[in-house]
Amino acid sequence: MQDDSHNSLNAPFPITICGLAELPGHSVLEVSHVLSIVDPDLGSIDAFGDYGEHSRMELRFHDVIEDNLGFDAPQQAHVEEILSFGQDVLANPDAGRHLLVHCHMGVSRSTASMTLMLAQAQPDHSARQILHQVLSVREQAWPNLRILEFGERLLGRDGEFSGAVAEIYALQLDRKPELKQLFTGYGRGREIVAGEAFKAR
Helix, strand or coil: CCCCCCCCCCCCCCEEEECHHHHHHHCCCCCCEEEEEECCCCCCCCHHHHCCCCEEEEEECCCCCCCCCCCCCCCHHHHHHHHHHHHHHHHCCHHHCCEEEECCCCCCHHHHHHHHHHHHHCCCCCHHHHHHHHHHHCCCCCCCHHHHHHHHHHCCCCCHHHHHHHHHHHHHHHHCCCHHHHHHHCCCHHHHHHHHHHHCC
16 A cells, blocks of 8 residues: 555645554654544544644544434534634645644545645645545545535535545445445445446446
8 A cells, every 4th residue: 555645646735644543653744734533422632742743623523424313414614614724734834834634544534624625725726636636645535525515615616526526436436346335334325326427427
């Protein structure tokens, strides 16, 4: 597997996407900003004691794409906070920027959030270009569709990212067909439908 750090496709600043278990291994990267997205019932995260001085924001919601009973779905207010944090990254001196975004597995909430922050920083880039920047540092990316839908509206790019991400879903379904059953079982059938529709073009 590739090194999921900051060897991205011309991202505007170094980026890292990872899961909880990988956090200790990234403490040497001189990260300037950390966005943590975790489940509401998770305890405290101890890994950042070794990270040195950095700015960190923590958000707590479940990795779902519908307002399911019993789960805390991402809301527009969460995505507004993500984009505000992205503005903080951009306000940092160029040479000092390095953004790390993590969730539990570094697959869905984190990759969607990174996509939106990169889109905010690169308004002239297409949704496909930005999604492939994310894919280049996190090959297992499956961006959370609900987060993208909120974000694209807030960025004035309604429909762009929720449309372009179908290519990523299709790619991952080709790589791992078992994901269809997994994500359908989690109530994320809209993502599967989008990926299969892309494959059928």
